[in-house]
Amino acid sequence: MTDAQQLFDYARKQFTEIADDVERHFEQVAGQLREWMPADTPFARQLPVPKRLPPPTTLQIVQRWISRHKGLSAAAIAFLVTGSIGTFIYIRNNGSKRKRRARRSASGARTDVVVIAGAVANPITSGLYLDLERRGFVVYVVANTSEDEQYIRAQSRIDLLPLQLDLVDPCTAQDQVARFRALLERDHHAFDGAEPHRLLMAGLIMVPDTQSMPARIEDISSEEWSDALNAKVLNTIATTQLFMPSIIEHKAKVLLLTPSVTPALRPPMHAIESTTYGALEGFSASMAAELKQDGVSVSQFKLGNIEIPSVTIKQRREGVPQPRLKGTPLRVLHDSVFDALVSQRPSRTFHVGRGSLVYNIIGSWMPPTIIGWMMGAGRKPEVVQNARDEAMQSSQGSLTWERVEQEA
Structure with a gap:
């Protein structure tokens, strides 16, 4: 063995002894620390808690069941869909066929x-008003002129009566409404010996x-x-103000019927219609908020394309081409109005007529440029002055109020 090898073995032996001494020293120090430190100190080493998987949610259980029973799940979904559609059609048909009649007293009076x-x-x-009279209501139609009163009396209906209301003279109008309130407050007899009713x-x-x-x-x-x-906005507001005491006293429903297709799209050449519609809608919203605390509900009917038999017959006689899509029957409007009158909590807004809801969504969400392109922006409509003057002078100008004019 050479001197170099002896020196190398000696150095390795010394290094091993030093390492063993250091390891024994650290073990001794660690043992003393474990004896000195309590077990609940934050420095004490704690064994990790074994992780447990959370229980499966209801959605996961359903998904696993569907994945294991695919055929049965498809059959169940098909049954639910067809059953829901059939139930909806059944309820709708029953709702349209059921008789809607107003209440009567014990003696049979309205x-x-x-x-x-x-x-x-x-x-x-x-x-x-003709439909409501047939359903059993006592209908009063506000007549501002003698011509309106004669037109109502010409219908020859016993319970269809004109209610004179002079909006030009506020004092006279208040007296007329006071007589109407007195009519509601006194007792009535259907025949001699019958129980009185109000x-x-x-x-x-x-x-x-x-x-x-x-x-x-x-x-x-x-x-x-x-x-x-004056005719379309102020008269409506003044009439509502005159009947407001009776409305609050009897908790009567307030219904506002307005066309919605043209005002929703706001096309050019319809400034008057859009302005009056916006004013009436704002008045209706404010009135609904005020009367809510009095227990009175206000509903707005937004009308779309409604097929009126008398107008359709007149258009056919005049050779006007019929539209490809028929409008909603007028009976649907009458049923909706009756349901709103007798319901305890009617909806705030009713969409009646083809296109009412669709055009309302389009006018509220789509950009004006796209709406203008849909309405044919850039084309100048031809306005016939004679027809315009005739429409402004007669209420018959509203025969097509539920359609978007082709000129726009």
Whole structure:
């Protein structure tokens, strides 16, 4: 063995002894520390808690069951879909076929009173008050002129009566409404010896005629603006104010019927119609908020394309081409109005008529440029002055109030 090898073995032996001494020293120190430190100190080493998988959720259980029973799941889903559709159709058919009749007293007399204010000769208005009278209501139609009163009496209905209301003279109008309130407050007898009963105001229905012929803003005179706002907006507001005490006392429903297709799209050449519709919608929203604390509900009917038999017959006789898509039958509007009058909590908004809800969504969410492109922006419609003057002078100009004019 050489001297170098002996030196190397000696160095390795010394290194091993030093390492063993250091390891024994650290073990001794660690043992002393474990004896000195308590077990609940944060420095004490704790064994890790074994992880447990959380229990499966309901969704996971359903997904696992569906994956194991695919055939049965498909059959169950098909059964639910077809059953839901069949149930919806059944309920809808029963709802349309069920008889809707107003309440009567013990003696068989009519007790519910409905007041309708609007264009008397308008097909929507006339069809509405005739239908409500057939369903058993005592219907009072607001007549602002002697011509309106004669038109209502010409219908020859016992419980369809004109209610004179002079909106030009506020004092006279208040006296007329006071006589109407006295009629509701006194006892009535259906026949001699019958039990007395009182009339109950079921609702006030307002059908303002917001239709106007297409015209550019610079072509509309200030007199036309004044007449339109007075006849379509101010008269509606004044009529509602006069009947407000009776509405609050009897908890009557307030219904506002307005066309919604053209105002929702806001096309050019319809400034008067869009302005009056916006004013009436704002008035309805404010009135609903105020009357809510009195327990009175206000509903707005947004009307779309409604097929009116009398208008359809007239158009066929005049050779007007029929649209490809038929409108909603007028009976649907009558049923919706009746349901709103007798419901405890009617909806705030009713969409009746083809296109009412769709065009409302389009007008609220789509950009104006796209709506203008859909309406054919850039084309100048031809406005016939004679037809425009005739429509502004007669309520018959609202025969097509539920359709978007082709000129727009």
